[in-house]
Amino acid sequence: MLFVYKQTNIPLVAGLVSGLSRPVFFGQVHYSTNLPFHLPNIHLERGPSRLSKINNPCRPREQTRAHSSSLPLLSSHSPSNNNRRISPSSPSFSTSLSSHHHLPPSSKITAKMVSNGTENPSKRHKVALIGSGNWGTTVGKLMAENTSEHPNIFEKDVQMWVYEETVEVDGNPQKLTEVINSKHENVKYLPKIKLPTNLIANPSLVDTVKDATILVFNLPHEFIGNICKQIKGHISPYARGISCIKGVTVTDDKIELISEYIGEHLNIYCGALSGANIASEIANEMWCETTIAYNTPPCDLHAVNSNGHANGNGQPVEEHRDSRGQIIKTPLVPVPQDYPELSHEALRSLFQRPYFTVSMVSDVVGVSLGGALKNIVALACGFVEGNGWNMTAKTAVMRRGMLEIIQFAREFYPETVQEKTLWEESAGWGDMIVSCTSARNWRYSKMAVERGVSIQEIERTELNGQKLQGISTSREVSSFLRARGVEDKYPLFKAVEGILDQTIKLEDIPHLFRKAQ
Ligand SMILES: NC(=O)c1ccc[n+]([C@@H]2O[C@H](COP(=O)([O-])OP(=O)(O)OC[C@H]3O[C@@H](n4cnc5c(N)ncnc54)[C@H](O)[C@@H]3O)[C@@H](O)[C@H]2O)c1
Numbered sequence: 317m318l319f320v321y322k323q324t325n326i327p328l329v330a331g332l333v334s335g336l337s338r339p340v341f342f343g344q345v346h347y348s349t350n351l352p353f354h355l356p357n358i359h360l361e362r363g364p365s366r367l368s369k370i371n372n373p374c375r376p377r378e379q380t381r382a383h384s385s386s387l388p389l390l391s392s393h394s395p396s397n398n399n400r401r402i403s404p405s406s407p408s409f410s411t412s413l414s415s416h417h418h419l420p421p422s423s424k425i426t427a428k429m430v431s432n433g434t435e436n437p438s439k440r441h442k443v444a445l446i447g448s449g450n451w452g453t454t455v456g457k458l459m460a461e462n463t464s465e466h467p468n469i470f471e472k473d474v475q476m477w478v479y480e481e482t483v484e485v486d487g488n489p490q491k492l493t494e495v496i497n498s499k500h501e502n503v504k505y506l507p508k509i510k511l512p513t514n515l516i517a518n519p520s521l522v523d524t525v526k527d528a529t530i531l532v533f534n535l536p537h538e539f540i541g542n543i544c545k546q547i548k549g550h551i552s553p554y555a556r557g558i559s560c561i562k563g564v565t566v567t568d569d570k571i572e573l574i575s576e577y578i579g580e581h582l583n584i585y586c587g588a589l590s591g592a593n594i595a596s597e598i599a600n601e602m603w604c605e606t607t608i609a610y611n612t613p614p615c616d617l618h619a620v621n622s623n624g625h626a627n628g629n630g631q632p633v634e635e636h637r638d639s640r641g642q643i644i645k646t647p648l649v650p651v652p653q654d655y656p657e658l659s660h661e662a663l664r665s666l667f668q669r670p671y672f673t674v675s676m677v678s679d680v681v682g683v684s685l686g687g688a689l690k691n692i693v694a695l696a697c698g699f700v701e702g703n704g705w706n707m708t709a710k711t712a713v714m715r716r717g718m719l720e721i722i723q724f725a726r727e728f729y730p731e732t733v734q735e736k737t738l739w740e741e742s743a744g745w746g747d748m749i750v751s752c753t754s755a756r757n758w759r760y761s762k763m764a765v766e767r768g769v770s771i772q773e774i775e776r777t778e779l780n781g782q783k784l785q786g787i788s789t790s791r792e793v794s795s796f797l798r799a800r801g802v803e804d805k806y807p808l809f810k811a812v813e814g815i816l817d818q819t820i821k822l823e824d825i826p827h828l829f830r831k832a833q
């Protein structure tokens with residue numbers, strides 16, 4: 317059954333949405349308004365799942381290793397607690413609205429508690445962060461602030477794995493981990509930002525991830541293979557992941573989203589966080605938005621699902637699929653029910669800050685590809701601007717770049733990608749704009765052209781250990797496209813690789829674009 321409320325004047329709903337300034341999606345409720353004083357269109361779905369029932373993809377933890385990431389079959393931007401349908405009469409309806417929008421304390425609206433098993437869990441999620449660069453440390457800061465504020469969901473301490481190195485402090489060589497833990501500052505990768513004392517630098521990868529139920533991956537993508545090898549067998553079997561990494565992995569002509577790569581190699585489920593996010597701005601608590609794509613595995617839901625079967629206890633649940641739309645065959649190990657449910661709400665409470673607005677979606681492909689491929693476009697914008705061309709040329713590059721990202725997603729992930737993610741979310745056009753106007757790939761590729769040196773040289777001399785993800789992503793994506801004989805369909809991606817290799821001249825870009833019309 318489909319409920320559609322158009323421009324409803326139900327006071328409850330009006331009150332709840334009056335603070336919204338952008339479209340948000342949650343549950344099966346879609347607010348299509350972006351006007352603070354207008355009422356939303358609300359679409360509520362109910363009734364049998366569009367997914368058929370299969371054997372429970374989650375097995376008790378002692379039975380098996382878990383497997384892989386997944387992607388949605390449900391509507392785009394499906395939901396917090398994405399397999400759950402809610403109706404206006406459902407006890408969860410009012411709570412869902414309020415919990416997603418952090419109603420101010422003055423709100424007169426009272427919401428009923430949802431009976432989802434999270435009210436009195438006996439355990440707390442332990443969060444581990446793998447990576448401590450510019451963005452890694454920033455995300456560590458905001459997560460540690462949140463674990464302190466949500467003691468009902470998370471253990472307070474956040475372990476942060478640091479790739480140990482020696483830094484000079486007050487003229488003395490010291491270990492970076494020791495400096496972070498004594499000064500509460502990452503003097504190398506995020507200087508002058510005070511870090512919470514419950515963000516703990518740890519030089520041991522295995523010790524960092526020990527017993528963690530939430531693993532947050534945040535380091536340059538070229539290191540993820542080695543990281544997965546090192547922690548495999550040392551993580552909790554029911555750990556869940558979030559990848560903040562912008563990149564893809566390409567091996568033997570196969571391309572994989574980083575979240576999928578992590579999922580497959582560690583046999584866990586992993587979602588993705590990406591958006592128009594400049595670490596130094598967020599670390600200074602300047603407001604911005606981000607997008608998190610996460611498909612709560614059905615076996616992790618505590619509540620009774622729409623089919624009337626309890627999840628996570630061995631009864632049938634809806635299937636879980638990967639980014640190619642394939643049913644995941646190797647079962648996941650469910651997160652035990654004595655932990656708070658890892659719903660969209662719980663994840664939002666780990667990442668959202670007053671200065672960091674989180675939009676939860678289910679499109680892992682759109683979020684991941686938007687974040688990875690825009691780095692190639694940002695390099696192109698830097699090249700163009702360094703060459704003396706201006707905003708109009710950059711706009712042409714951005715437009716072409718977005719077309720190629722969409723084309724790439726359609727060509728290689730047609731089963732599950734939701735193109736609206738790229739149009740509407742921070743992880744799409746938002747990230748494209750910020751990356752091509754103020755982020756590192758743009759800034760330093762511009763500098764390389766202006767100085768007449770290679771971008772690798774600039775990375776070595778100017779970035780103090782930080783990495784430009786666009787360089788390797790360009791090579792990886794080009795090699796993947798070439799292996800399939802389709803590189804000419806992607807003239808911008810091809811041009812960037814050619815400029816990096818000095819086989820294509822910058823001035824050829826307009827001609828290459830014209831050929832592709
Ligand atoms: N910096 C930003 O503003 C920003 C914003 C959003 C997303 N991102 C993405 O986040 C990811 C991480 O970026 P970042 O800015 O935190 O990193 P960064 O560019 O600061 O990279 C340096 C990090 O790599 C680590 N490192 C160096 N050698 C290593 C090795 N052999 N093994 C493991 N680690 C090693 C360093 O210790 C350091 O932590 C990237 O994919 C990036 O695209 C960055």
Ligand SMILES: O=P(O)(O)OC[C@H](O)CO
Nearest residue numbers: 591592593747755756757
């Ligand atoms: O500084 P960059 O170029 O790595 O980009 C940072 C972020 O991805 C921008 O959203």
